[in-house]
Amino acid sequence: MRYASTIQTSWDWRAAANFIFGGTGSALLAASAWTDPASAVWFSAVLLGAALMGGGLTAVWLEIGRPWRAANVMLKPQNSWMTREAYVAATAFVLVAAALPVRWSWLAPALGVVGLTFLFCQARILHASKGVPAWHEASLQPLILTTGLTEGAAMLLLVQVVVSQDTRVSSLALLALLPLRLAAWHWYRKTLLAADPPKQVAAALPGLGSRFALPGHALPLALLILGGIAPLIGFPASIAAAFLALLSGWYFKLNLVTRLARVQGYGLGTLKRGHPLARTGHTLVSEQSLRLRRTRQANSNTPRSTNA
Amino acid sequence: MTRYAMVADLRACVGCQTCTAACKHTNSTPPGVQWRKVLDIETGRFPDVQRIFMPVGCMHCTDPPCLEVCPSGATDQRVDGIVTIDYDLCIGCAYCVVACPYQARYKLDEPKFAYGDEPTAQEAQRFDERKLGVAQKCTFCHDRIDAGKAAGLIPGIDPEASPACSNACIAHALHFGDIEDPKSNVSGLLTDNPWFQMHDHLGTNPGFFYLWDESKT
Numbered sequence: 001m002r003y004a005s006t007i008q009t010s011w012d013w014r015a016a017a018n019f020i021f022g023g024t025g026s027a028l029l030a031a032s033a034w035t036d037p038a039s040a041v042w043f044s045a046v047l048l049g050a051a052l053m054g055g056g057l058t059a060v061w062l063e064i065g066r067p068w069r070a071a072n073v074m075l076k077p078q079n080s081w082m083t084r085e086a087y088v089a090a091t092a093f094v095l096v097a098a099a100l101p102v103r104w105s106w107l108a109p110a111l112g113v114v115g116l117t118f119l120f121c122q123a124r125i126l127h128a129s130k131g132v133p134a135w136h137e138a139s140l141q142p143l144i145l146t147t148g149l150t151e152g153a154a155m156l157l158l159v160q161v162v163v164s165q166d167t168r169v170s171s172l173a174l175l176a177l178l179p180l181r182l183a184a185w186h187w188y189r190k191t192l193l194a195a196d197p198p199k200q201v202a203a204a205l206p207g208l209g210s211r212f213a214l215p216g217h218a219l220p221l222a223l224l225i226l227g228g229i230a231p232l233i234g235f236p237a238s239i240a241a242a243f244l245a246l247l248s249g250w251y252f253k254l255n256l257v258t259r260l261a262r263v264q265g266y267g268l269g270t271l272k273r274g275h276p277l278a279r280t281g282h283t284l285v286s287e288q289s290l291r292l293r294r295t296r297q298a299n300s301n302t303p304r305s306t307n308a
Numbered sequence: 309m310t311r312y313a314m315v316a317d318l319r320a321c322v323g324c325q326t327c328t329a330a331c332k333h334t335n336s337t338p339p340g341v342q343w344r345k346v347l348d349i350e351t352g353r354f355p356d357v358q359r360i361f362m363p364v365g366c367m368h369c370t371d372p373p374c375l376e377v378c379p380s381g382a383t384d385q386r387v388d389g390i391v392t393i394d395y396d397l398c399i400g401c402a403y404c405v406v407a408c409p410y411q412a413r414y415k416l417d418e419p420k421f422a423y424g425d426e427p428t429a430q431e432a433q434r435f436d437e438r439k440l441g442v443a444q445k446c447t448f449c450h451d452r453i454d455a456g457k458a459a460g461l462i463p464g465i466d467p468e469a470s471p472a473c474s475n476a477c478i479a480h481a482l483h484f485g486d487i488e489d490p491k492s493n494v495s496g497l498l499t500d501n502p503w504f505q506m507h508d509h510l511g512t513n514p515g516f517f518y519l520w521d522e523s524k525t
Contacts, residue, residue, distance in 0.1 A: 001351065003347060003349045004347065004411070008405070008406050010402035010403060010405040010406055010414070010415060011406055060401070063401075063402075063442070064399050064400045064401045064402075064416055064441075065398075065400020065401075065402070065417055065441025066398065066400045066442060067398050067399075068397045069380075069398075070399055072379070072380035072381075072382075072397055072398075072399050073379045073380060073399055073401070074379075074382045075379065075380050075381045075397075076378060076379050076380065079375070079376050079377075079378075080376070080377055080378055080379040080403075081377070082377065082379035082401065082403055083379040086379070121445075125377075125403075128373065128376060128407060129373075129377070129406045129407045130373040130407055130408070130409045130510050130512070131373070131405070131406050131407050131408045131409045131410075131411070132406055135406070136510075139396075189508055205408050239377075256515045260479055263406075263408040263409075263411055264411075264507060264510075265409075266347055266349070266362065266364060266410075266411075266413075266506065267506060267507065268351065268360075268504060268506075268518075268520065269501040269504030269505055269506055269507070269508050269518070270504055270508065271503065271504050271520060272502065272503060272504060273502050273503075274498075274499065275487075275490070275495055275498050275499045276487065276498055276503075276505075276517070277311075277487060277488065
Protein backbone atom coordinates (compact mmCIF):
# COMPACT_ATOMS: atom_id res chain seq x y z
CA MET A 1 0.00 0.00 0.00
CA ARG A 2 1.34 3.40 -1.00
CA TYR A 3 0.44 6.70 0.60
CA ALA A 4 0.85 10.19 -0.83
CA SER A 5 2.26 9.22 -4.21
CA THR A 6 2.17 12.57 -5.95
CA ILE A 7 3.57 13.63 -9.31
CA GLN A 8 7.12 14.90 -9.00
CA THR A 9 7.38 18.57 -9.90
CA SER A 10 11.15 18.96 -9.77
CA TRP A 11 11.65 18.00 -13.40
CA ASP A 12 9.25 19.57 -15.87
CA TRP A 13 9.11 20.02 -19.65
CA ARG A 14 12.67 21.37 -19.62
CA ALA A 15 14.00 18.06 -18.31
CA ALA A 16 11.72 16.26 -20.75
CA ALA A 17 13.26 18.38 -23.53
CA ASN A 18 16.67 16.96 -22.67
CA PHE A 19 15.41 13.41 -23.05
CA ILE A 20 13.49 14.34 -26.21
CA PHE A 21 16.08 16.39 -28.09
CA GLY A 22 19.12 14.79 -26.49
CA GLY A 23 17.79 11.32 -27.26
CA THR A 24 16.97 12.16 -30.86
CA GLY A 25 20.21 14.10 -31.42
CA SER A 26 22.50 11.46 -29.95
CA ALA A 27 20.73 8.67 -31.86
CA LEU A 28 21.05 10.76 -35.02
CA LEU A 29 24.82 10.78 -34.47
CA ALA A 30 24.68 7.01 -34.07
CA ALA A 31 22.48 6.50 -37.13
CA SER A 32 24.61 8.75 -39.33
CA ALA A 33 27.67 6.57 -38.62
CA TRP A 34 26.43 4.35 -41.44
CA THR A 35 26.48 7.17 -43.96
CA ASP A 36 29.46 8.40 -45.95
CA PRO A 37 31.45 10.90 -43.83
CA ALA A 38 32.30 12.78 -47.00
CA SER A 39 28.64 13.28 -47.86
CA ALA A 40 26.42 16.27 -47.18
CA VAL A 41 23.99 13.95 -45.39
CA TRP A 42 26.54 12.97 -42.73
CA PHE A 43 27.70 16.54 -42.21
CA SER A 44 24.12 17.85 -41.96
CA ALA A 45 23.11 14.99 -39.67
CA VAL A 46 25.95 15.44 -37.19
CA LEU A 47 25.43 19.20 -37.10
CA LEU A 48 21.72 18.71 -36.46
CA GLY A 49 22.42 15.96 -33.92
CA ALA A 50 24.81 18.18 -31.95
CA ALA A 51 22.35 21.08 -32.15
CA LEU A 52 19.54 18.90 -30.78
CA MET A 53 21.74 17.63 -27.95
CA GLY A 54 22.80 21.19 -27.20
CA GLY A 55 19.17 22.32 -27.23
CA GLY A 56 18.23 19.62 -24.72
CA LEU A 57 21.11 20.48 -22.42
CA THR A 58 20.27 24.18 -22.65
CA ALA A 59 16.71 23.38 -21.58
CA VAL A 60 18.07 21.57 -18.52
CA TRP A 61 20.41 24.46 -17.81
CA LEU A 62 17.37 26.74 -17.69
CA GLU A 63 15.83 24.46 -15.07
CA ILE A 64 18.66 24.13 -12.57
CA GLY A 65 18.57 26.31 -9.49
CA ARG A 66 22.14 27.62 -9.74
CA PRO A 67 22.87 27.87 -13.48
CA TRP A 68 26.19 29.72 -13.00
CA ARG A 69 27.54 26.74 -11.11
CA ALA A 70 26.64 24.38 -13.94
CA ALA A 71 30.29 23.38 -14.43
CA ASN A 72 30.08 21.54 -11.08
CA VAL A 73 28.09 18.91 -12.96
CA MET A 74 31.44 17.52 -14.10
CA LEU A 75 32.69 16.70 -10.60
CA LYS A 76 31.37 13.17 -10.00
CA PRO A 77 32.03 10.90 -13.00
CA GLN A 78 32.77 8.05 -10.60
CA ASN A 79 29.13 7.71 -9.53
CA SER A 80 26.70 10.00 -11.36
CA TRP A 81 25.26 9.22 -14.77
CA MET A 82 24.43 12.90 -15.13
CA THR A 83 28.14 13.73 -14.92
CA ARG A 84 28.93 10.98 -17.42
CA GLU A 85 26.27 12.35 -19.76
CA ALA A 86 27.91 15.79 -19.52
CA TYR A 87 31.34 14.38 -20.39
CA VAL A 88 29.94 12.42 -23.33
CA ALA A 89 28.11 15.52 -24.59
CA ALA A 90 31.32 17.55 -24.35
CA THR A 91 33.14 14.84 -26.33
CA ALA A 92 30.40 14.92 -28.98
CA PHE A 93 30.66 18.69 -29.34
CA VAL A 94 34.46 18.53 -29.65
CA LEU A 95 34.23 15.83 -32.33
CA VAL A 96 31.55 17.72 -34.28
CA ALA A 97 33.68 20.86 -34.06
CA ALA A 98 36.62 18.83 -35.38
CA ALA A 99 34.47 17.71 -38.33
CA LEU A 100 33.85 21.30 -39.42
CA PRO A 101 37.30 21.88 -41.00
CA VAL A 102 38.40 18.29 -41.68
CA ARG A 103 36.37 15.18 -42.57
CA TRP A 104 38.47 12.45 -41.03
CA SER A 105 37.00 9.05 -41.81
CA TRP A 106 37.17 7.92 -38.17
CA LEU A 107 34.90 10.73 -37.06
CA ALA A 108 31.73 8.98 -38.26
CA PRO A 109 32.15 5.77 -36.20
CA ALA A 110 33.59 7.76 -33.28
CA LEU A 111 30.54 10.04 -33.20
CA GLY A 112 28.32 6.99 -33.58
CA VAL A 113 29.80 5.45 -30.43
CA VAL A 114 29.58 8.76 -28.59
CA GLY A 115 25.93 9.14 -29.61
CA LEU A 116 25.06 5.64 -28.38
CA THR A 117 26.90 6.29 -25.12
CA PHE A 118 24.96 9.52 -24.56
CA LEU A 119 21.70 7.65 -25.15
CA PHE A 120 22.80 4.93 -22.71
CA CYS A 121 23.60 7.61 -20.11
CA GLN A 122 20.07 8.99 -20.47
CA ALA A 123 18.58 5.55 -19.90
CA ARG A 124 20.76 5.10 -16.80
CA ILE A 125 19.87 8.56 -15.47
CA LEU A 126 16.23 7.55 -15.39
CA HIS A 127 16.92 4.12 -13.95
CA ALA A 128 18.94 5.62 -11.07
CA SER A 129 15.90 7.69 -10.03
CA LYS A 130 14.65 5.39 -7.29
CA GLY A 131 12.09 7.94 -6.21
CA VAL A 132 9.95 7.42 -9.32
CA PRO A 133 8.81 3.82 -9.93
CA ALA A 134 8.06 4.41 -13.63
CA TRP A 135 11.66 5.59 -14.16
CA HIS A 136 13.41 3.11 -11.89
CA GLU A 137 11.80 0.17 -13.70
CA ALA A 138 14.70 -1.70 -15.35
CA SER A 139 12.81 -2.40 -18.56
CA LEU A 140 12.61 1.34 -19.25
CA GLN A 141 16.26 1.25 -20.35
CA PRO A 142 15.72 -0.78 -23.54
CA LEU A 143 12.66 1.36 -24.26
CA ILE A 144 14.68 4.57 -23.96
CA LEU A 145 17.37 3.07 -26.22
CA THR A 146 14.96 1.83 -28.88
CA THR A 147 12.90 5.02 -28.72
CA GLY A 148 16.04 7.10 -29.24
CA LEU A 149 17.32 4.91 -32.05
CA THR A 150 13.93 4.99 -33.79
CA GLU A 151 13.88 8.78 -33.54
CA GLY A 152 17.46 8.92 -34.80
CA ALA A 153 16.63 6.77 -37.84
CA ALA A 154 13.51 8.86 -38.49
CA MET A 155 15.47 12.09 -38.24
CA LEU A 156 18.19 10.74 -40.54
CA LEU A 157 15.50 9.87 -43.08
CA LEU A 158 14.18 13.43 -42.92
CA VAL A 159 17.72 14.82 -43.30
CA GLN A 160 18.19 12.61 -46.37
CA VAL A 161 14.91 13.91 -47.79
CA VAL A 162 16.07 17.51 -47.34
CA VAL A 163 19.43 16.96 -49.02
CA SER A 164 17.80 14.82 -51.76
CA GLN A 165 19.44 11.52 -51.01
CA ASP A 166 18.29 7.95 -51.20
CA THR A 167 16.13 7.13 -48.16
CA ARG A 168 15.90 3.35 -48.68
CA VAL A 169 18.44 2.36 -46.01
CA SER A 170 17.00 4.63 -43.33
CA SER A 171 13.49 3.44 -44.26
CA LEU A 172 14.63 -0.14 -43.74
CA ALA A 173 16.27 0.83 -40.43
CA LEU A 174 12.99 2.42 -39.34
CA LEU A 175 11.11 -0.69 -40.45
CA ALA A 176 13.37 -2.79 -38.22
CA LEU A 177 13.40 -0.43 -35.23
CA LEU A 178 9.66 0.25 -34.95
CA PRO A 179 8.75 -3.35 -34.00
CA LEU A 180 11.66 -3.36 -31.55
CA ARG A 181 10.38 -0.19 -29.90
CA LEU A 182 6.87 -1.62 -29.75
CA ALA A 183 8.18 -4.81 -28.14
CA ALA A 184 10.20 -2.75 -25.65
CA TRP A 185 7.06 -0.73 -24.81
CA HIS A 186 4.99 -3.85 -24.19
CA TRP A 187 7.73 -5.34 -22.03
CA TYR A 188 8.01 -2.09 -20.07
CA ARG A 189 4.26 -1.89 -19.56
CA LYS A 190 4.06 -5.52 -18.44
CA THR A 191 6.97 -5.32 -15.98
CA LEU A 192 5.89 -1.95 -14.61
CA LEU A 193 2.37 -3.23 -13.92
CA ALA A 194 3.81 -6.34 -12.30
CA ALA A 195 5.92 -4.15 -10.00
CA ASP A 196 2.80 -2.60 -8.44
CA PRO A 197 3.28 1.05 -9.46
CA PRO A 198 1.16 3.89 -8.05
CA LYS A 199 -2.44 3.25 -9.11
CA GLN A 200 -2.60 6.46 -11.13
CA VAL A 201 0.39 5.28 -13.19
CA ALA A 202 -1.22 1.90 -13.77
CA ALA A 203 -4.42 3.69 -14.83
CA ALA A 204 -2.56 5.99 -17.25
CA LEU A 205 -0.68 3.20 -19.05
CA PRO A 206 -3.51 1.85 -21.27
CA GLY A 207 -4.39 5.31 -22.59
CA LEU A 208 -0.77 6.19 -23.22
CA GLY A 209 -0.26 2.82 -24.89
CA SER A 210 -3.14 3.31 -27.31
CA ARG A 211 -1.88 6.77 -28.29
CA PHE A 212 1.75 5.62 -28.50
CA ALA A 213 1.37 2.17 -30.07
CA LEU A 214 -1.15 2.79 -32.85
CA PRO A 215 -0.14 6.16 -34.37
CA GLY A 216 3.49 5.65 -33.38
CA HIS A 217 4.01 2.10 -34.64
CA ALA A 218 1.15 0.50 -36.58
CA LEU A 219 0.61 3.53 -38.78
CA PRO A 220 4.25 4.23 -39.72
CA LEU A 221 4.86 0.51 -40.25
CA ALA A 222 1.86 0.35 -42.57
CA LEU A 223 3.09 3.42 -44.44
CA LEU A 224 6.60 2.01 -44.87
CA ILE A 225 5.29 -1.35 -46.11
CA LEU A 226 2.84 0.40 -48.43
CA GLY A 227 5.66 2.57 -49.74
CA GLY A 228 7.72 -0.55 -50.42
CA ILE A 229 4.89 -2.20 -52.33
CA ALA A 230 3.87 0.91 -54.28
CA PRO A 231 7.06 2.85 -55.16
CA LEU A 232 4.98 5.73 -56.50
CA ILE A 233 3.94 6.74 -52.97
CA GLY A 234 7.11 5.44 -51.31
CA PHE A 235 8.72 8.83 -50.85
CA PRO A 236 5.80 10.67 -49.18
CA ALA A 237 4.88 7.55 -47.21
CA SER A 238 8.37 7.27 -45.73
CA ILE A 239 8.34 10.98 -44.80
CA ALA A 240 4.98 10.57 -43.05
CA ALA A 241 6.22 7.42 -41.31
CA ALA A 242 9.35 9.24 -40.10
CA PHE A 243 7.31 12.13 -38.68
CA LEU A 244 4.95 9.73 -36.89
CA ALA A 245 7.84 7.69 -35.45
CA LEU A 246 9.58 10.86 -34.29
CA LEU A 247 6.59 12.64 -32.79
CA SER A 248 5.27 9.54 -31.04
CA GLY A 249 8.65 9.04 -29.35
CA TRP A 250 8.66 12.63 -28.18
CA TYR A 251 5.07 12.26 -26.95
CA PHE A 252 6.03 9.19 -24.94
CA LYS A 253 9.01 10.89 -23.30
CA LEU A 254 7.01 13.98 -22.41
CA ASN A 255 4.44 11.74 -20.72
CA LEU A 256 7.14 9.72 -19.02
CA VAL A 257 8.70 12.79 -17.40
CA THR A 258 5.44 14.49 -16.54
CA ARG A 259 2.37 12.21 -16.30
CA LEU A 260 3.96 8.86 -15.31
CA ALA A 261 6.38 10.44 -12.88
CA ARG A 262 4.57 9.68 -9.63
CA VAL A 263 6.86 9.26 -6.65
CA GLN A 264 7.18 6.14 -4.50
CA GLY A 265 5.01 7.56 -1.74
CA TYR A 266 5.22 6.15 1.75
CA GLY A 267 4.40 2.72 3.10
CA LEU A 268 4.83 0.18 5.82
CA GLY A 269 7.49 -2.48 5.41
CA THR A 270 8.04 -6.10 6.33
CA LEU A 271 8.56 -6.55 10.03
CA LYS A 272 11.88 -7.94 11.17
CA ARG A 273 13.30 -8.96 14.49
CA GLY A 274 16.69 -8.68 16.07
CA HIS A 275 19.30 -5.98 15.91
CA PRO A 276 19.73 -4.86 12.27
CA LEU A 277 23.50 -5.28 12.46
CA ALA A 278 23.27 -8.79 13.88
CA ARG A 279 20.48 -10.34 11.86
CA THR A 280 22.75 -12.99 10.41
CA GLY A 281 24.78 -15.28 12.61
CA HIS A 282 25.00 -14.07 16.17
CA THR A 283 21.71 -12.55 17.26
CA LEU A 284 21.22 -9.84 19.81
CA VAL A 285 17.54 -10.66 20.40
CA SER A 286 17.03 -10.33 24.13
CA GLU A 287 15.16 -12.59 26.49
CA GLN A 288 12.53 -9.88 26.88
CA SER A 289 12.00 -9.87 23.13
CA LEU A 290 11.66 -13.66 23.01
CA ARG A 291 9.09 -13.57 25.82
CA LEU A 292 7.15 -10.88 23.96
CA ARG A 293 7.20 -12.94 20.77
CA ARG A 294 5.92 -16.06 22.58
CA THR A 295 3.09 -14.03 24.14
CA ARG A 296 2.09 -12.58 20.77
CA GLN A 297 2.15 -16.00 19.10
CA ALA A 298 -0.14 -17.31 21.82
CA ASN A 299 -2.47 -14.35 21.38
CA SER A 300 -2.53 -14.73 17.59
CA ASN A 301 -4.18 -18.16 18.03
CA THR A 302 -7.11 -16.45 19.73
CA PRO A 303 -9.65 -14.95 17.24
CA ARG A 304 -9.68 -11.15 17.36
CA SER A 305 -12.92 -9.51 18.34
CA THR A 306 -14.46 -7.05 15.90
CA ASN A 307 -17.09 -4.42 16.41
CA ALA A 308 -20.59 -5.69 15.79
CA MET B 309 32.62 3.11 14.73
CA THR B 310 29.44 5.10 15.00
CA ARG B 311 26.28 4.84 12.89
CA TYR B 312 23.59 7.29 13.89
CA ALA B 313 20.00 6.26 13.32
CA MET B 314 16.50 7.32 14.26
CA VAL B 315 13.93 4.93 15.66
CA ALA B 316 10.25 5.91 15.48
CA ASP B 317 7.87 3.92 17.63
CA LEU B 318 4.63 3.99 15.64
CA ARG B 319 2.81 2.43 18.58
CA ALA B 320 3.63 5.48 20.65
CA CYS B 321 3.42 8.37 18.16
CA VAL B 322 0.28 10.45 18.75
CA GLY B 323 0.64 12.65 15.65
CA CYS B 324 1.00 15.88 17.60
CA GLN B 325 3.54 17.28 15.09
CA THR B 326 5.66 18.70 17.90
CA CYS B 327 8.71 17.20 16.15
CA THR B 328 7.67 19.04 12.97
CA ALA B 329 7.37 22.32 14.86
CA ALA B 330 10.67 21.75 16.70
CA CYS B 331 12.44 21.05 13.41
CA LYS B 332 10.99 24.14 11.77
CA HIS B 333 11.98 26.26 14.76
CA THR B 334 15.50 24.85 14.95
CA ASN B 335 16.28 24.85 11.26
CA SER B 336 14.08 27.77 10.24
CA THR B 337 12.70 26.00 7.19
CA PRO B 338 10.36 28.11 5.06
CA PRO B 339 6.67 27.35 4.46
CA GLY B 340 6.21 24.21 2.38
CA VAL B 341 9.56 22.78 3.42
CA GLN B 342 9.31 20.15 6.15
CA TRP B 343 12.48 18.30 6.94
CA ARG B 344 10.49 16.37 9.56
CA LYS B 345 6.80 15.72 9.13
CA VAL B 346 4.29 13.24 10.48
CA LEU B 347 1.90 11.46 8.15
CA ASP B 348 -1.59 10.57 9.26
CA ILE B 349 -2.40 7.32 7.44
CA GLU B 350 -4.94 4.57 7.62
CA THR B 351 -4.20 0.90 7.03
CA GLY B 352 -6.24 -2.25 6.84
CA ARG B 353 -9.70 -2.90 5.45
CA PHE B 354 -12.96 -1.85 7.02
CA PRO B 355 -13.87 -2.66 9.75
CA ASP B 356 -10.37 -3.77 10.79
CA VAL B 357 -8.57 -0.50 10.20
CA GLN B 358 -5.71 1.24 11.95
CA ARG B 359 -4.77 4.89 12.09
CA ILE B 360 -1.02 5.39 12.13
CA PHE B 361 1.04 8.49 12.67
CA MET B 362 4.29 8.05 10.81
CA PRO B 363 7.21 10.50 11.16
CA VAL B 364 9.12 10.80 7.89
CA GLY B 365 12.05 12.74 6.52
CA CYS B 366 15.54 12.00 5.31
CA MET B 367 16.30 8.39 6.17
CA HIS B 368 20.08 8.92 6.10
CA CYS B 369 20.36 5.69 4.14
CA THR B 370 23.44 3.50 4.27
CA ASP B 371 23.34 3.40 0.46
CA PRO B 372 21.72 6.74 -0.37
CA PRO B 373 20.40 7.02 -3.94
CA CYS B 374 20.78 10.80 -3.66
CA LEU B 375 24.52 10.39 -3.13
CA GLU B 376 24.83 8.04 -6.09
CA VAL B 377 23.15 10.42 -8.52
CA CYS B 378 24.57 13.76 -7.33
CA PRO B 379 26.69 15.10 -10.21
CA SER B 380 28.48 17.79 -8.22
CA GLY B 381 29.51 15.95 -5.08
CA ALA B 382 27.38 18.32 -3.02
CA THR B 383 25.65 15.36 -1.38
CA ASP B 384 28.04 13.49 0.83
CA GLN B 385 27.97 11.01 3.69
CA ARG B 386 29.86 11.35 6.94
CA VAL B 387 31.56 8.39 8.56
CA ASP B 388 28.78 8.34 11.14
CA GLY B 389 26.22 7.74 8.35
CA ILE B 390 24.69 11.23 8.26
CA VAL B 391 23.98 12.37 4.69
CA THR B 392 24.90 16.01 4.14
CA ILE B 393 24.53 18.66 1.44
CA ASP B 394 27.15 21.28 0.59
CA TYR B 395 24.98 24.25 -0.39
CA ASP B 396 27.95 25.97 -2.04
CA LEU B 397 28.58 23.07 -4.44
CA CYS B 398 25.00 22.08 -5.29
CA ILE B 399 23.83 23.18 -8.75
CA GLY B 400 20.14 22.65 -7.99
CA CYS B 401 19.56 20.05 -10.72
CA ALA B 402 17.07 18.26 -8.43
CA TYR B 403 18.31 14.86 -9.57
CA CYS B 404 18.62 13.91 -5.87
CA VAL B 405 15.02 15.03 -5.32
CA VAL B 406 13.70 12.56 -7.91
CA ALA B 407 16.14 9.87 -6.80
CA CYS B 408 15.06 9.95 -3.16
CA PRO B 409 12.32 7.35 -2.54
CA TYR B 410 11.27 9.10 0.67
CA GLN B 411 10.31 12.55 -0.66
CA ALA B 412 12.77 13.98 1.82
CA ARG B 413 14.42 16.61 -0.34
CA TYR B 414 13.21 20.06 -1.23
CA LYS B 415 14.35 22.77 -3.60
CA LEU B 416 13.15 26.31 -3.17
CA ASP B 417 14.01 28.85 -5.86
CA GLU B 418 12.50 31.96 -4.25
CA PRO B 419 12.43 33.13 -0.62
CA LYS B 420 9.20 32.20 1.17
CA PHE B 421 8.03 33.61 4.46
CA ALA B 422 5.24 32.60 6.79
CA TYR B 423 3.34 35.91 6.61
CA GLY B 424 3.53 37.41 3.14
CA ASP B 425 6.55 38.97 1.48
CA GLU B 426 8.21 40.32 4.61
CA PRO B 427 10.10 37.98 6.94
CA THR B 428 9.38 37.84 10.64
CA ALA B 429 12.20 38.81 12.99
CA GLN B 430 13.29 35.20 13.37
CA GLU B 431 13.01 34.49 9.63
CA ALA B 432 15.13 37.57 8.88
CA GLN B 433 17.74 36.50 11.40
CA ARG B 434 17.87 32.89 10.19
CA PHE B 435 17.51 33.50 6.45
CA ASP B 436 20.23 31.67 4.52
CA GLU B 437 20.59 32.74 0.90
CA ARG B 438 22.77 29.68 0.22
CA LYS B 439 19.73 27.44 0.52
CA LEU B 440 17.95 29.07 -2.43
CA GLY B 441 17.98 27.13 -5.69
CA VAL B 442 19.69 24.12 -4.13
CA ALA B 443 18.57 20.87 -2.51
CA GLN B 444 17.90 20.83 1.22
CA LYS B 445 16.80 18.20 3.70
CA CYS B 446 17.04 16.95 7.29
CA THR B 447 20.57 16.99 8.67
CA PHE B 448 19.86 14.94 11.82
CA CYS B 449 20.85 18.28 13.41
CA HIS B 450 24.50 17.35 12.97
CA ASP B 451 25.59 20.76 14.19
CA ARG B 452 23.98 19.96 17.55
CA ILE B 453 25.51 16.47 17.53
CA ASP B 454 29.01 17.78 16.78
CA ALA B 455 28.82 20.57 19.34
CA GLY B 456 27.41 18.19 21.94
CA LYS B 457 30.07 15.57 21.34
CA ALA B 458 32.78 18.21 21.54
CA ALA B 459 31.38 19.08 24.97
CA GLY B 460 31.58 15.44 26.04
CA LEU B 461 27.85 14.73 25.71
CA ILE B 462 26.24 11.61 24.23
CA PRO B 463 23.96 12.04 21.18
CA GLY B 464 20.59 10.45 21.80
CA ILE B 465 20.99 10.66 25.57
CA ASP B 466 21.85 14.28 26.20
CA PRO B 467 19.34 16.69 24.63
CA GLU B 468 22.05 19.23 23.83
CA ALA B 469 23.70 16.63 21.57
CA SER B 470 20.52 15.25 19.98
CA PRO B 471 18.28 16.27 17.05
CA ALA B 472 15.53 18.74 17.83
CA CYS B 473 12.74 16.39 16.74
CA SER B 474 13.64 13.56 19.09
CA ASN B 475 14.19 16.04 21.93
CA ALA B 476 10.73 17.50 21.41
CA CYS B 477 8.77 14.26 21.14
CA ILE B 478 6.14 14.27 23.87
CA ALA B 479 5.31 10.57 23.49
CA HIS B 480 8.85 9.19 23.56
CA ALA B 481 8.20 7.89 20.07
CA LEU B 482 11.31 9.32 18.40
CA HIS B 483 14.66 8.01 19.54
CA PHE B 484 18.08 8.89 18.22
CA GLY B 485 21.37 7.12 18.82
CA ASP B 486 24.21 4.96 17.63
CA ILE B 487 23.10 1.55 16.35
CA GLU B 488 26.68 0.31 16.26
CA ASP B 489 26.81 0.62 20.02
CA PRO B 490 25.02 -2.52 21.30
CA LYS B 491 24.28 -0.77 24.59
CA SER B 492 22.72 2.34 23.06
CA ASN B 493 19.08 3.28 23.45
CA VAL B 494 18.29 2.60 19.77
CA SER B 495 20.10 -0.76 19.78
CA GLY B 496 18.01 -1.82 22.73
CA LEU B 497 14.78 -0.78 21.03
CA LEU B 498 15.66 -2.56 17.80
CA THR B 499 16.76 -5.69 19.63
CA ASP B 500 13.63 -5.93 21.69
CA ASN B 501 10.94 -4.89 19.23
CA PRO B 502 9.78 -5.81 15.73
CA TRP B 503 10.82 -3.14 13.27
CA PHE B 504 10.78 -2.28 9.58
CA GLN B 505 12.52 0.06 7.19
CA MET B 506 10.50 1.86 4.55
CA HIS B 507 10.94 0.68 0.92
CA ASP B 508 13.60 -1.83 1.94
CA HIS B 509 13.19 -3.55 -1.45
CA LEU B 510 15.00 -0.58 -3.03
CA GLY B 511 18.23 -1.51 -1.27
CA THR B 512 18.81 1.85 0.35
CA ASN B 513 19.14 0.44 3.89
CA PRO B 514 17.66 3.48 5.66
CA GLY B 515 19.01 4.70 8.96
CA PHE B 516 15.44 5.31 10.07
CA PHE B 517 13.65 2.38 11.72
CA TYR B 518 9.99 2.04 12.60
CA LEU B 519 8.82 -0.03 15.53
CA TRP B 520 5.48 -1.64 14.88
CA ASP B 521 3.32 -4.41 16.24
CA GLU B 522 3.13 -7.77 14.49
CA SER B 523 -0.52 -8.19 15.53
CA LYS B 524 -1.43 -4.99 13.67
CA THR B 525 0.06 -5.88 10.30
